[in-house]
Amino acid sequence: MSKRFYITTAIDYLNGQPHLGHAYEKIIADVIARSRRSLGEEAFFLTGLDEHGQKVQQAAQAEKKNPQEYCDALAADWRAFAKKLELTNDDFVRTTEPRHKEFVQAILSKLHAAGQFYTATYTGFYSAKEETFLTEKDRRPDGTFDPSYGEVVELKEDNYYFKLQAHQAWLIDYLEKNPAFVQPDYRRNEVLGFLKNHTLEDLCISRPVARLNWGIPLPFDPNFVTYVWFDALVNYISVPAAHGDETVLCAPQGSKLRIQKSQLSLWPADLHVIGKDILKFHAVYWPIMLKAMGLPLPKQILVHGWWQKDGAKISKSTGNLVDPVAVINEWGLDAFRFYVLRELNIGPDGNWTDAGFRARYQAELANGLGNLVNRSLSMLKRYRNGVVPARSNELAADAEKIIAETRALLAANQLQAALLAIWSLVNRANQYVDQTAPFRLAKDPAQAPRLDEVLYNLAETCRVLAVLLWPFLPGTATKIYAQLGLSGAPDQFSSAAWGQLQSGQPIGEPAPLFPRKDD
Ligand code: ME8
Secondary structure, three states: OOOOEEEEEOOEEOOOOOOHHHHHHHHHHHHHHHHHHHOOOOEEEEEEEEOOOHHHHHHHHHOOOOHHHHHHHHHHHHHHHHHHOOOOOOEEEEOOOHHHHHHHHHHHHHHHHOOOEEEEEEEEEEEOOOOEEEOHHHEOOOOOEOHHHOOEEEEEEEEEEEOOHHHHHHHHHHHHHOOOOEEOHHHHHHHHHHHHHOOOOOEEOOEEOOOOOOOEEEOOEEEEEEOOHHHHOOHHHHHHHHOOOHHHHOOOOOOOOOOOOOOOOOOOOOEEEEEHHHHHHHHHHHHHHHHHHOOOOOOOEEEEOOEEEOOEEOEOOOOEOOOHHHHHHHHOHHHHHHHHHHHOOOOOOEEEOHHHHHHHHHHHHHHHHHHHHHHHHHHHHHHHOOEOOOOOOOOHHHHHHHHHHHHHHHHOOOHHHHHHHHHHHHHHHHHHHHHHOHHHHOOOHHHHHHHHHHHHHHHHHHHHHHHHHOOOOHHHHHHHHHHOOOOOOOOOHHHHOOOOOOOOOEOOOOOOOOOOOOO
């Protein structure tokens, strides 16, 4: 059984509705998964929800629900959201599922038996909002804690700790020897800088049941639960275990786990797609946890930046939100998928403005791609009764160059650059219409052979574009195929090769892909 390309996203906290940042990350992962499948690889795409913790427990209490009921109701909204984005995820994990909880417990038992945990008493400050312990170093010069921590309380409690510190030198060495492990490079440098300038503190993995019970009970001490990182990160291997992945099943020896019949080979993950705020957990804690379990490390952690709206942090409390569902309902899913990937490269922070969104819709989608496809196919309908003329290769070299560029960029997860390459073909073809002026050629019967050539080149370019666009704009790509009279989805990159549109084939009905919207 061959190993699949395994791609994951962060699993989102279930304490509200999904926003632009969540949508962005899931779309990045979806485009990469679709690209790999289009390029001929088998891919497995995992996303899901992080459901334990104090915030969820408190939110459920506020609604007078038990936490599981509260999670079940909200999880239905998040699953519907994944559908709305047309994500092609192969599984959807919820950390409250038995298959996940049992695997976490099996791992905890193994690490406990191997002496990787110890107990210690903590005395200090705690932010429930951020679910984190604070130290004197976290105080501001005036002695207070940043308001982003919410209410900070003083605590004294016993907890279990995982030995991180012992692996610090190993991790520095690993990051130095594996420059692709964290991308982009400046994020890797950030992790290295942190590791070289700080002594790692061991990781607290538990909470006393008396304070938090909405977590996974420690199998070796019923007075404690684990939650957040030792719970959430393990989703990346608990799901492969549930699918019968032999590599991860070696980790918790001897335990009884629920395994589906599928028997997939997934681990190590090829790509964890995450946001910059959870880099330390993925690039420091997670590799050390895996090493302690005796498992190979993921191949790459791909770190995206954060969206703001109109230059300010996205925040529910100030109402500074982009509602992805409202945007999709008004403008269409593909316009939304296009804007987030075209506007923001994977790495830096981005800024959503409604004006910027409209401008790209108008210029690149309606006037660029939409106009090209619509006028090419309308002219073919009008001048040739919708029947594809004989093959002609005038735009073949341009197309082949851009096909090769797009292939390389998709393989390197350079999504914004791939869109730029694809749009250079859109622009080239629109320029070709202006240069060859088929509407003038149509008036002169002596130019009929030339008009045939032009119409073939345009229709074939539209077909090539549908294949290149499939991972990004699957609905639009499928519509272009249907308007060309082709059945199925343009989901195989190999069919982008020039000249596959057959002479004599009747096309379908041209219709605008991106209706113009008047402001
Ligand atoms: O961190 N722009 O969950 P989460 C871009 N449960 N991305 C954003 C964003 C923004 N404005 N806001 C959030 C968690 N994100 C944990 C993860 S993984 C084992 C556990 C991204 O709901 C954020 O960077 O707070 C993260 O990758 C994801 O959304 C989920 O964030």
